[in-house]
Amino acid sequence: MAEDSFDVQGFARDINVLLVLSTLRHGARHGYQIALDVETESNGLFRFRHGTLYPILHRLEEDGLIHGRWSRREKGRRRKEYTLTSKGEAYLRGEADRVETVVDRLLRMVRGPGEATA
Amino acid sequence: MTAHGVASSTLAAVSGQISAPLPAKTQFLRELAADLQELTARLQAEGVPGDEARRRAIDALVPDAETARRLERLHASWYVRATSHWSADRLRRIERALLALCFLGVLVVQTRALGAADFLGYRSPFLWPVLGAGALTVTAVAVKAFQLWVKADHREPRSGLRLIPLLSVAPFAIAVLGICVDGVIVSAALERTPELAGTLLLRSLIQDAALMAVALLFGLLGALGWLVTSQWVAVQEDAYRRTLALEDGAPIHGSRSSALIP
Numbered sequence: 001m002a003e004d005s006f007d008v009q010g011f012a013r014d015i016n017v018l019l020v021l022s023t024l025r026h027g028a029r030h031g032y033q034i035a036l037d038v039e040t041e042s043n044g045l046f047r048f049r050h051g052t053l054y055p056i057l058h059r060l061e062e063d064g065l066i067h068g069r070w071s072r073r074e075k076g077r078r079r080k081e082y083t084l085t086s087k088g089e090a091y092l093r094g095e096a097d098r099v100e101t102v103v104d105r106l107l108r109m110v111r112g113p114g115e116a117t118a
Numbered sequence: 119m120t121a122h123g124v125a126s127s128t129l130a131a132v133s134g135q136i137s138a139p140l141p142a143k144t145q146f147l148r149e150l151a152a153d154l155q156e157l158t159a160r161l162q163a164e165g166v167p168g169d170e171a172r173r174r175a176i177d178a179l180v181p182d183a184e185t186a187r188r189l190e191r192l193h194a195s196w197y198v199r200a201t202s203h204w205s206a207d208r209l210r211r212i213e214r215a216l217l218a219l220c221f222l223g224v225l226v227v228q229t230r231a232l233g234a235a236d237f238l239g240y241r242s243p244f245l246w247p248v249l250g251a252g253a254l255t256v257t258a259v260a261v262k263a264f265q266l267w268v269k270a271d272h273r274e275p276r277s278g279l280r281l282i283p284l285l286s287v288a289p290f291a292i293a294v295l296g297i298c299v300d301g302v303i304v305s306a307a308l309e310r311t312p313e314l315a316g317t318l319l320l321r322s323l324i325q326d327a328a329l330m331a332v333a334l335l336f337g338l339l340g341a342l343g344w345l346v347t348s349q350w351v352a353v354q355e356d357a358y359r360r361t362l363a364l365e366d367g368a369p370i371h372g373s374r375s376s377a378l379i380p
Contacts (some may be wrong), residue, residue: 032153032179051181054146055188062192079152080145 006102016056018099019046021092024066024084031057031080057082065091126363128154128176133362135186139270140354142193147361153179195270220260224253232332240324244296248329251288252336258282259343266347275351279344286340293333297326 007014023029023037034057035048060066065088070078084092129147136143154175161171181189194202201209228249232238237245262278265271304322308315 030153030156031149032157035178049178051150051179051185053179054149054181055185055192058146058189058192077152077155078148079156080149 011102013056014095014099015046016048016052017060018092018095020053020056020060021065021084021088021095024082024088025092028071028081028083030082034082060088064088128180129362132180132186133358135181135183136189137273138190138193139195140272140275140358143272144354144358144361146189146193147358150179151361195268197268198270217257217261221253221257224256225249228252228332232328237328237332240321240328242296242300242325242329244292244299245329245332247292248289248296248333248336251285251292252332252339255282255285255289255336255340256343258285259340259347262343262347266350272354275355279348279351282340282344282347286337286344289333289336293329296329300326300329 019038019042020034023034023041026037029037031053035053038046038048057066057068061068061082064085066082067085068080068082071081072078129151132150133143133147136146138146154172157175157179158168158171161174162168166174191199204212229238232241232245232249258278258281262282265278266275300322304318307318311318
């Protein structure tokens with residue numbers, strides 16, 4: 001039986017979503033802090049530039065995977081912080097498994113049969 | 119929240135690039151302003167000079183043209199999303215047809231309501247112009263509500279708002295004119311047939327009362343529609359202006375610009 005086809009074009013977008021969700025697993029973060037955390041935790045491998053983070057955050061918020069709320073900081077300044085919802089946590093777990101399977105299969109193909117994956 | 123240390127011209131340029139509904143745009147600009155401010159402060163704390171820190175923050179956080187398009191699509195109303203594959207010409211034709219249907223629908227409903235209330239039996243010749251002006255008023259309110267909340271097209275949020283109070287006055291003005299003319303007609307009739315004075319006066323009184331009641335109803339509907347729409351626009355504009363630290367009366371929507379770094 002044929003499996004569901006894999007959307008290669010959407011893979012980069014899915015990775016960005018996973019990066020954002022995994023950062024929020026550690027607690028509430030605001031926009032640029034998420035970008036910094038992604039960059040720091042990946043040792044600079046992943047980087048959000050030119051505001052690309054905002055459409056991802058807003059879509060995830062619309063889908064109910066994260067929740068945004070305004071918090072008041074020192075000197076009365078406000079900023080929008082995002083937290084992971086329970087739906088987001090479940091999505092993150094499912095997507096992490098899916099990506100693992102995809103990467104595993106990709107490496108098997110690239111390295112040839114019999115080679116162990118990293 | 120104002121833009122504080124962040125150049126409001128940068129936010130204004132971003133605003134000019136994004137054609138999203140005003141509430142969503144204001145929320146995004148607020149979020150961007152706060153992030154720009156914090157990132158600039160953080161970079162400065164790390165020893166980066168002020169101008170360079172601001173430039174780096176803008177480079178990292180301000181959306182480029184492609185990201186701005188994505189934000190637009192994301193915040194577009196359900197109506198815009200549903201009709202995004204239609205040509206502008208087709209959409210214009212359909213919206214005009216809806217407009218005509220709305221006008222005719224209001225006319226039919228109000229005529230039936232008046233018939234049910236037995237007002238048509240005592241109709242003044244001026245009742246039909248009052249009904250027409252009233253239908254126009256309700257249609258103008260419906261068009262504005264459609265633009266603001268269904269289409270969520272807030273490029274010119276105040277366009278057409280001034281027309282609503284003017285149209286709301288029209289049924290009332292026509293009714294007053296009608297009552298004056300009816301008065302002249304009844305006076306002439308009384309002069310010719312004074313023996314019918316009781317019947318003529320009673321009929322005229324009911325006729326004018328019905329005319330004025332219908333006119334007042336439409337006037338109130340129009341005034342209420344104008345109050346709700348104009349207040350909503352004022353609240354959204356105020357939030358937008360405070361976010362961009364604009365003066366009152368400054369234009370809400372600048373032209374599209376790529377000059378993100380002032």
